[in-house]
Amino acid sequence: MTNTLQKMLLGSALALGLGVTAPAGAEELRIGFLAPTTGIFAQLGKDMVDGFQLYLDQVKGDFAGAKVKFIVEDEQGKPATAVLKASKLIGQDKVHMLVGGLLASTGYALAPESTRAKVLYIASVPSADDLTQRKLNEFPYFIRSGWTSSQPTQPQGQWACEQGYKKIVTVAADYAFGYEAVGGFQKVFEDCGGKIIQKIWPPLGTKDFGPYISTIKGDADAVFSLMVGPMALQFPKQLRGAGIKKPIVGGTTSYDEFGLPFMEDEVVGDFSALQYSAALETPKNEAFVKAYRAKYGKVPGYYSESNYSTALMIHEVMKKTGGKWPGAEKFIEMMSALKVETPRGPVSFDDMRNPVHNIYIKKVEKKKLFGYEKAELWNTVIKTYPNVSQFWTYGKAKFLAQPVYDRDFPPCKFCQ
Amino acid sequence: MVSQQSKILMVAAGLVVLALVIPYTSSFVVLLATRALAFAILAMSLDILLGFTGLASLGQAAYFGVGAYLTAVLATKFQFGMGWDFWLVVVLGILLGAALAAVFGLFAIRATDVYFLMITLALGQCVWGLAYRWNSLTGGDNGLIIKARPKFGLDLTNEVTFFYLVFGFFTVSLILMYVLVKSPFGKSLAGIRGHELRMKILGYNTWLHKYIAFVIAGGFGGLSGVLWAHTNGIVTPEDVVLTTSVDALLMVVLGGAGTLIGGVIGSAIVLLLREYLSTLVPWWQYVLGGVYVLTILYLPTGLMGIPKRIRQGFTRSANK
Numbered sequence: 001m002t003n004t005l006q007k008m009l010l011g012s013a014l015a016l017g018l019g020v021t022a023p024a025g026a027e028e029l030r031i032g033f034l035a036p037t038t039g040i041f042a043q044l045g046k047d048m049v050d051g052f053q054l055y056l057d058q059v060k061g062d063f064a065g066a067k068v069k070f071i072v073e074d075e076q077g078k079p080a081t082a083v084l085k086a087s088k089l090i091g092q093d094k095v096h097m098l099v100g101g102l103l104a105s106t107g108y109a110l111a112p113e114s115t116r117a118k119v120l121y122i123a124s125v126p127s128a129d130d131l132t133q134r135k136l137n138e139f140p141y142f143i144r145s146g147w148t149s150s151q152p153t154q155p156q157g158q159w160a161c162e163q164g165y166k167k168i169v170t171v172a173a174d175y176a177f178g179y180e181a182v183g184g185f186q187k188v189f190e191d192c193g194g195k196i197i198q199k200i201w202p203p204l205g206t207k208d209f210g211p212y213i214s215t216i217k218g219d220a221d222a223v224f225s226l227m228v229g230p231m232a233l234q235f236p237k238q239l240r241g242a243g244i245k246k247p248i249v250g251g252t253t254s255y256d257e258f259g260l261p262f263m264e265d266e267v268v269g270d271f272s273a274l275q276y277s278a279a280l281e282t283p284k285n286e287a288f289v290k291a292y293r294a295k296y297g298k299v300p301g302y303y304s305e306s307n308y309s310t311a312l313m314i315h316e317v318m319k320k321t322g323g324k325w326p327g328a329e330k331f332i333e334m335m336s337a338l339k340v341e342t343p344r345g346p347v348s349f350d351d352m353r354n355p356v357h358n359i360y361i362k363k364v365e366k367k368k369l370f371g372y373e374k375a376e377l378w379n380t381v382i383k384t385y386p387n388v389s390q391f392w393t394y395g396k397a398k399f400l401a402q403p404v405y406d407r408d409f410p411p412c413k414f415c416q
Numbered sequence: 417m418v419s420q421q422s423k424i425l426m427v428a429a430g431l432v433v434l435a436l437v438i439p440y441t442s443s444f445v446v447l448l449a450t451r452a453l454a455f456a457i458l459a460m461s462l463d464i465l466l467g468f469t470g471l472a473s474l475g476q477a478a479y480f481g482v483g484a485y486l487t488a489v490l491a492t493k494f495q496f497g498m499g500w501d502f503w504l505v506v507v508l509g510i511l512l513g514a515a516l517a518a519v520f521g522l523f524a525i526r527a528t529d530v531y532f533l534m535i536t537l538a539l540g541q542c543v544w545g546l547a548y549r550w551n552s553l554t555g556g557d558n559g560l561i562i563k564a565r566p567k568f569g570l571d572l573t574n575e576v577t578f579f580y581l582v583f584g585f586f587t588v589s590l591i592l593m594y595v596l597v598k599s600p601f602g603k604s605l606a607g608i609r610g611h612e613l614r615m616k617i618l619g620y621n622t623w624l625h626k627y628i629a630f631v632i633a634g635g636f637g638g639l640s641g642v643l644w645a646h647t648n649g650i651v652t653p654e655d656v657v658l659t660t661s662v663d664a665l666l667m668v669v670l671g672g673a674g675t676l677i678g679g680v681i682g683s684a685i686v687l688l689l690r691e692y693l694s695t696l697v698p699w700w701q702y703v704l705g706g707v708y709v710l711t712i713l714y715l716p717t718g719l720m721g722i723p724k725r726i727r728q729g730f731t732r733s734a735n736k
Contacts, residue, residue, distance in 0.1 A: 038694075038701055074694050079559060080648045080655070081691070084447065088695055091443035105558045109650045112561050116649075128558070175557035204557075407551065 027323060029066040031314070032089030034100040034110070036077040040205070041102055041229060044303050045074075047258055048100055048125060050296050051304030055311035058291070063315045065323030071095065077102060079109035086110055090117045096325055097122060099310060104128035104149070104177045114141040120328040122335075124310040125303060127151075129180045130404050132354035132390060141328045143335055143353040145310040147275055147390075149177050150184025150405055152252050154392035155359045155385040156273035157188030160249050165221040167197045167414075171212060171235070172226035172251065174201035174407075181226045181251045183405020186412075188392060195414040201407070206231055209238045216244065226251035232259045240266045247271065255364055257301035260377045263364075270364045272379065275357045275388075276302040276344040279369055279378035286370055288343040299376075302344075309342035316340050350389050352396070359385040427590075427677055435583055439576045446575045447647070448691055452684045453579075453586040454643040459667045459679030460593055461636035466665070467674030468597050469629045470609030474533050475540025476664050478520070479513035479634040481547060481656030483641020486512050488560035488651040489553060502566040506585075506642055513638020514631050516543075521630040525623060540661055547653040559652030562645060572646070582643050589636055593676055596632065605629055670711050672718025681719055 033052060036045035049072055061068045071093050075082035082101055089095045090113075097120035101110050107126025114121035121142050123131065127149040131142065160168065168189065172178035178201065186196045197220060202212045207230070216223065223246050227235050232254050239248070248254075250272035255263075257278045278289050278299045288308065292300040300308070317326075317334045326334065336349045345358040362379035369378050391399040403409055438449050458480050465471040486509050490496040497505035524535045547554045554560065565572035572578045596602050607615045608622050615622050645651050654660070664679075667686050671678030686704065693700040715721050 037698060074698070076690075076694075078654050079652050080650050083648060083650055084451070084691060085695070087447055088444040091447075103557075105652060108558050109561060109652075112563055112649070116564070 027066050028069055029063055029314075029318065029325060030069045030071065030093060030095040032086070032093060032095035032098045033070060033072045034075045034082050034085055034089075034098060034106070035072065036102050037072070037074040039077045041077040043258060044102055044229065045077075047301060047303040048102070048307045050292070051300060051307035052099070052311050054292055054295060054304075055308045055315070057295075059315060063318040063323065064321070066318055066325070069093075075101065075106060077106075079103070079106045082106045083109050083113050086113050087117075090119050096120065097314075097328070097331070099314075100124055100307070101126045104175075104180075107131055111135075111139040111142045115139050118328065120331055122310055122314070124306045127180075128176060129390070132352045133400060134404060136352050141332065143332050143349075145313055145347075145355060146306050147357075148354060149180035149252070150187075151354075151388060151390045151392075152273045152275060152359045153181045153185040154188045155388055156249065156251070156361065157185040157190075157194070158192055159273070159361050159383060159385075160185075160222065160224075161189050161192035161194045163222075165194060165247075165249075167195050167217075167220050168222050168224050168249070169198040169200065169216050169220040170196060170224040170226070171200045171202065171209075171216070172224070173204045173206075173228050173231060175204050177228065178204075178226050179407045180405040182224070183409060184392075185224055185251065187405070187410050190410065190413070196412060197414050197416075199412055199415065202231075204228060204231075207234055209235055210242075213239055213242045213244065220246060222247045222249050224249045224251060225254050227254040230259075232256065233262055236267045236270060237264065253302070255362065255379060256303070257299045257379065258303060260301075260364070260379070261298065263377060265366060265377075267364045267377065268366055271382075272362050272364075273359055274302055274362065275355075275359055276305045277360050277362045277379040277381050278305075279362070279380050280343070280345070280360070281369075282343075282345070284341055285343040289370060300343075305343050309340075309344060309347065312342055313338060313340055313347075346387070348387075350391075350396075352390070354390045356387050356389045359388040361385070431583075431587060435580070438579060443575050445692075446579050448687060450575070450579045450582050450647050451644075451691070452687045453582050453680075454640055454647050455664075455667075455687060456680040456683040457586055457589045457640035457643070458637055459664050459671075459683045460589065460676050461633040461640065462664045463668045463673060463676055463679045464593060464597065464605075464629055464633045464636075466668055467672075467676075467678070468602060468609065469605045469626060471626065471630070472529075472533050472665070473524075473536040473630075473633075474658070474661050474665065475520070475524075475536035475538075475543075476633070476637055477656050477658070477660035478540040478543040479517055479637030480641040480644065480660065480664075481543050482512050482516050483509040483638035484645040484651045484655050485547060485554060485560070485641075486638075487642045487645035488562055491562045491645075492560050498564070498566045500568045502568060506639065509638040509642035510635045511638070513641065514635035517631045517634020517637070518627075520634075521627045525626050525630060537658065537661070540656070541658060544653055544656045544658070547656045554651075554653070557653065559650055559654075562649050562651070565646050565649070578646070582647065585639065585643055589639065590676065590680075593636070597676065601625070601628075666708065668718075670708065670718055672720030675718070675720045678718050678720040685719075 035048040073085040075085055099122045101107050102125055104126050107123050107128050110121055123144045124146050127147050129148045132144050170182045172182045198217050200212050225235055248270040252274050255272040316338055339348045347355050347357045350356050360381045361383040363382045365380045366375050368375050462476045465473050487505055520539045527535050570577050604625050612622050667682030668679045671682030689704045
């Protein structure tokens with residue numbers, strides 16, 4: 001018996017020895033990065049990691065003298081796993097900050113974790129509105145370098161209204177991100193005089209849109225779509241296949257560059273809106289697209305840009321401190337005060353720690369760009385709304401007085 | 417053959433070692449162990465059905481889910497269960513899990529084999545649908561965040577203290593379930609697994625026996641859910657989805673059905689591979705897949721069947 005016990009003890013001790021890491025040296029900046037590198041969102045997760053990694057490679061992992069230790073953990077697209085991995089990064093790797101997370105629900109799960117552990121969390125992708133709106137004061141160690149879900153769709157509602165569309169049907173993924181994006185679009189579009197006459201909610205991950213497409217009302221002037229991941233590839237193809245020729249006004253990620261190379265020419269002419277387009281013809285973006293494509297063999301989408309720019313912002317803060325870690329609170333203060341030039345354009349922050357940046361109305365075109373030989377699909381920018389805040393033109397107080405955009409808010413007044 | 421007593425001694429020794437060693441590891445390992453133990457209760461509850469009664473349920477996550485959601489809803493909406501009333505939540509979680517199983521059992525127990533599997537799957541997905549779509553109560557896709565663990569004399573925010581609490585619940589559950597399967601009632605379940613018709617002819621109300629086993633398993637599932645909610649601090653539809661039920665089933669099969677402790681080993685291995693190995697290497701999924709395939713191919717009785725296989729090997733070579 002004692003023999004077995006000894007063996008077990010020895011075995012456990014050996015197994016647990018793996019968990020011990022050496023204490024960290026000085027002048028090291030440890031960044032814990034959470035992205036889904038396995039599972040259905042693995043491609044998006046890889047784009048996120050690649051974007052951040054590209055920036056690190058360009059500066060040789062040196063942030064104003066601080067050596068960056070970049071630790072990637074697989075959050076598997078599950079909020080609970082993200083929290084678990086965050087506690088590993090905080091407890092075992094002693095990271096200075098957490099960056100990333102993909103889904104809005106993951107953002108909602110990581111933000112309280114940052115409060116609990118008093119560790120900085122930078123949301124580069126999770127776009128849940130309330131994180132930097134009604135719930136911000138619960139998260140003193142939280143700042144966002146990405147966007148809110150309704151930030152691009154609000155100007156898009158204005159734009160759609162100005163195009164003369166009177167009646168629009170929305171087709172959006174049935175979860176919080178979809179609700180917030182549609183809500184922002186509907187609010188502005190209807191305030192301007194348009195009417196949302198129908199809201200259709202296919203579940204996240206839908207592949208066959210047939211049952212949903214057949215219910216689209218015939219008298220609509222356009223279709224607003226909000227698709228995530230592989231859904232984005234299927235919807236336009238099936239809509240056109242069903243013979244519906246109405247213009248598509250695509251929400252946010254519907255025409256992101258991660259999916260564009262896999263789309264057919266039928267998407268040419270479709271519209272979308274986001275804070276980034278790979279086809280932005282600025283020197284900063286051209287350099288980014290070329291470097292990214294040379295390294296990873298594809299055009300970067302917003303998932304890559306957002307994380308590249310996040311690395312850039314962290315670097316900017318570290319430049320101001322001379323490579324010294326200023327502490328989470330001070331870091332947030334300094335980052336909020338930043339005004340930086342990124343591939344997506346100029347970025348500053350509002351007083352609720354959310355970026356203020358340009359929103360681009362984009363149109364899919366097939367063309368040659370940046371000296372690449374082949375004609376490809378690009379998101380050509382046709383209109384720029386400069387320095388858009390998460391509150392659009394409503395003003396902070398008025399905006400925050402209304403509830404967060406939801407499946408039934410704003411209510412669908414014109415749906416029959 | 418190893419006697420029953422020495423088996424019990426080995427398990428007890430293993431638990432003592434675990435309780436002594438875990439606190440000296442990193443906080444991440446403590447959390448992993450806590451998760452494995454909390455989930456192991458669910459796996460063991462499934463083993464009562466699968467291993468001891470011969471009912472392959474694919475909806476065990478439903479009871480786990482209601483336990484977890486009960487805890488989260490009470491904590492976030494009513495600030496209930498954050499002090500001494502935590503124990504009340506534990507009781508409510510067990511009762512709710514059992515009550516749900518009592519309802520579902522009415523539909524499911526009539527069926528056998530693959531039909532039982534299908535019905536439990538469908539019922540489980542109903543609970544998932546509610547969790548996903550009943551936004552005002554469950555927070556939908558965003559889930560519910562429990563900001564802190566309960567405090568009552570003990571400070572459960574301390575990972576080690578919380579580990580011991582879950583460890584306590586786990587040990588008590590293990591003992592209770594062991595007593596259950598060794599009781600005359602447990603023997604009758606084994607009888608049903610072996611030959612249900614014969615049990616019927618002997619005059620047993622086999623439907624009632626299966627129903628009671630189903631309800632008891634639901635109760636333990638609820639308990640597991642309550643602990644899981646506080647371990648993670650977050651409850652999402654992910655916890656109720658089919659994958660969670662499948663996970664539990666695979667854990668039991670991997671460890672060895674009909675052994676109770678097999679579910680515990682399965683839970684530890686799967687969670688360790690998925691959550692610890694994934695911090696070390698990117699190809700952890702292949703290891704997990706390989707373990708599953710090899711177990712099914714070569715160890716139909718699960719990892720707990722290894723000692724027996726080895727002994728058989730010895731006897732065979734000795735007889736040559």
